[in-house]
Amino acid sequence: MAVRPHLPFVHAAMFVGFTMLVAGPVVLPASEFAAALGDAARTLIWTLWFPLVFLSVLLTGRSWCGVLCPMGAASEWMNRIGPKRPVPGWLRWEGTPIVSFLLVTILGHTVGVRDYPSAILEIFGTTLLAALVVGFFYGQGRKKRVWCRHVCPIGLLLGVFSRLGAVDLVPKRLKPDGDGYDSRGLCPTMIDLGRKTESRHCVMCARCVHPEKRGGLALRFRAPGAEVADIARHHPSPSEIWFLFLGTGVSLGGFLWLVLPEYQGLRFALVSWIIDNGYTWLGEPGPAWLVSVHPEAREVFTWLDFFLISGWMVAVMLSLTAVLAVLQAAAAWLAGRLGAAGGFRERFVALSYQLTPPAMVSLLLGLGIDLFKLVPAGAAAPVKIAALAIAVAWGAWLGRRILGRMGLAGSRAALAMVPGLAAGLSVAAAWWPAVVG
Numbered sequence: 070m071a072v073r074p075h076l077p078f079v080h081a082a083m084f085v086g087f088t089m090l091v092a093g094p095v096v097l098p099a100s101e102f103a104a105a106l107g108d109a110a111r112t113l114i115w116t117l118w119f120p121l122v123f124l125s126v127l128l129t130g131r132s133w134c135g136v137l138c139p140m141g142a143a144s145e146w147m148n149r150i151g152p153k154r155p156v157p158g159w160l161r162w163e164g165t166p167i168v169s170f171l172l173v174t175i176l177g178h179t180v181g182v183r184d185y186p187s188a189i190l191e192i193f194g195t196t197l198l199a200a201l202v203v204g205f206f207y208g209q210g211r212k213k214r215v216w217c218r219h220v221c222p223i224g225l226l227l228g229v230f231s232r233l234g235a236v237d238l239v240p241k242r243l244k245p246d247g248d249g250y251d252s253r254g255l256c257p258t259m260i261d262l263g264r265k266t267e268s269r270h271c272v273m274c275a276r277c278v279h280p281e282k283r284g285g286l287a288l289r290f291r292a293p294g295a296e297v298a299d300i301a302r303h304h305p306s307p308s309e310i311w312f313l314f315l316g317t318g319v320s321l322g323g324f325l326w327l328v329l330p331e332y333q334g335l336r337f338a339l340v341s342w343i344i345d346n347g348y349t350w351l352g353e354p355g356p357a358w359l360v361s362v363h364p365e366a367r368e369v370f371t372w373l374d375f376f377l378i379s380g381w382m383v384a385v386m387l388s389l390t391a392v393l394a395v396l397q398a399a400a401a402w403l404a405g406r407l408g409a410a411g412g413f414r415e416r417f418v419a420l421s422y423q424l425t426p427p428a429m430v431s432l433l434l435g436l437g438i439d440l441f442k443l444v445p446a447g448a449a450a451p452v453k454i455a456a457l458a459i460a461v462a463w464g465a466w467l468g469r470r471i472l473g474r475m476g477l478a479g480s481r482a483a484l485a486m487v488p489g490l491a492a493g494l495s496v497a498a499a500w501w502p503a504v505v506g
């Protein structure tokens with residue numbers, strides 16, 4: 070808590086550094102310095118920042134959000150000076166951050182956000198601008214982060230995976246009735262502090278922590294996965310489940326189009342079809358804000374590339390989602406037949422949380438490609454296999470615990486675990502091309 074007064078300086082320094090990294094390589098005149106800044110931005114974002122922030126939620130929750138993120142802090146600064154309007158219903162819709170995640174992920178692939186400073190500026194600059202606008206207009210009370218709770222695509226995934234984390238902030242005196250939304254309270258992400266049981270919206274800003282007082286929240290250490298294992302008491306949400314399915318699928322689709330020869334085969338077949346049928350406009354370069362247009366790097370995507378990459382990613386996403394949803398529905402149905410408590414919908418949502426570890430490793434494999442390039446060539450495959458195996462085993466263990474909370478034990482629980490285990494194994498099998506390279 071001693072660091073809290075210094076956080077504005079940390080945020081200001083992070084904001085300056087972030088802006089320089091994201092905008093510098095594009096707005097500075099072409100020079101060795103600008104090129105080095107571009108390389109640094111790529112390395113820092115894709116090799117270090119993304120994978121490490123991702124893993125940090127297991128140890129420190131969303132501390133990145135509360136302590137270091139310049140975007141969240143800037144959005145909060147804007148809230149101080151804005152009109153503080155109530156959050157509209159379309160922003161509060163739980164699907165908004167899912168849509169935001171899918172759009173950013175797909176656009177990131179078509180513009181080449183991994184490779185080009187201009188694409189980094191487009192994706193991260195637009196996101197920052199949106200965070201500022203949302204922060205300016207919306208959020209009642211003082212210092213609110215409407216962007217972080219309701220829109221941010223990164224916050225969504227950090228929030229879901231923070232449920233697996235080893236730390237949590239819990240009310241010293243928990244009020245009944247479960248989690249609530251407090252638009253005017255102390256919490257920047259509108260958590261009703263006295264009723265907090267879930268960790269996903271908590272950005273670990275420590276504003277509610279006062280060790281000397283009898284009220285407020287206190288830090289609690291817990292076994293990793295404990296919140297998911299007992300998810301029924303921690304405000305489970307169908308929106309998180311759909312994010313686990315869709316996010317895993319879109320990440321897989323974004324990886325497979327880069328490595329599968331079938332994608333190239335499909336592209337060649339479509340090029341022939343376009344020429345034969347006179348749709349030549351599909352062979353024209355697309356606009357630079359929508360696709361990668363970099364003749365200097367010998368990469369110019371056409372309209373066909375745009376439709377093919379985004380269509381491929383959506384198709385893989387929907388296919389994997391269908392497989393996972395059917396298997397989890399089978400798990401919920403079977404558990405019910407074997408005597409598990411609760412309705413089908415509650416069982417479906419609760420049991421689907423067992424896919425949290427496989428989904429986390431999926432996103433790490435898909436979005437952390439550059440991190441694995443640091444691993445010696447011969448060791449990368451065993452590391453990935455180990456990560457997937459641990460994730461599937463952890464997911465199965467969580468499934469067993471969730472079934473236990475529903476009243477199933479022994480052979481009935483073992484039988485009810487089969488579809489959930491199959492879902493975890495399906496995710497691992499889908500990522501096999503990433504393992505073998």
Ligand code: SF4
Nearest residue numbers: 134138141217221224
């Ligand atoms: S939710 Fe998004 S913008 Fe907000 S602090 Fe976290 S990463 Fe930053």
Ligand code: SF4
Nearest residue numbers: 256271272274275277
């Ligand atoms: S619960 Fe406390 S630590 Fe978490 S975001 Fe709200 S005020 Fe900050």
